[in-house]
Amino acid sequence: MCEANAYLVETDSKSGESNEILLMEAVDKVEPDEDGILLISIFGEQKFIKGHIHSLSLVDHKVYIKQ
Amino acid sequence: MCEANAYLVETDSKSGESNEILLMEAVDKVEPDEDGILLISIFGEQKFIKGHIHSLSLVDHKVYIKQ
Numbered sequence: 626m627c628e629a630n631a632y633l634v635e636t637d638s639k640s641g642e643s644n645e646i647l648l649m650e651a652v653d654k655v656e657p658d659e660d661g662i663l664l665i666s667i668f669g670e671q672k673f674i675k676g677h678i679h680s681l682s683l684v685d686h687k688v689y690i691k692q
Numbered sequence: 693m694c695e696a697n698a699y700l701v702e703t704d705s706k707s708g709e710s711n712e713i714l715l716m717e718a719v720d721k722v723e724p725d726e727d728g729i730l731l732i733s734i735f736g737e738q739k740f741i742k743g744h745i746h747s748l749s750l751v752d753h754k755v756y757i758k759q
Contacts, residue, residue, distance in 0.1 A: 653749065657746075681721065682721055683721070
């Protein structure tokens with residue numbers, strides 16, 4: 626199965642370091658709209674996140690979202 | 693490996709039917725910016741596509757892009 630984990634990427638304004646906060650595991654569907662992104666897991670769990678897709682790293686099973 | 697195929701989704705304005713046009717196989721990285729989306733395959737091939745991410749279906753290994 627090729628589900629991914631979705632992470633929120635936050636950049637510390639002082640240090641410039643990036644943190645990854647796990648939003649949802651086992652994400653199957655990702656559906657962006659104007660206000661944010663709907664994440665749907667392989668179990669049917671849904672989560673709506675304000676933000677946009679920053680990048681995908683599919684071989685690493687990672688979806689990065691930024692606010 | 694969990695690379696995906698990237699498709700351009702086109703909707704026929706007359707019939708309303710959607711067509712999927714294969715843009716790139718074996719996509720690893722997807723990096724949206726203001727003007728479009730950079731696709732990078734597992735082989736290092738790069739392709740820049742004007743458009744935005746319409747949706748992802750990760751279990752089906754599909755990235756849908758719309759212009």
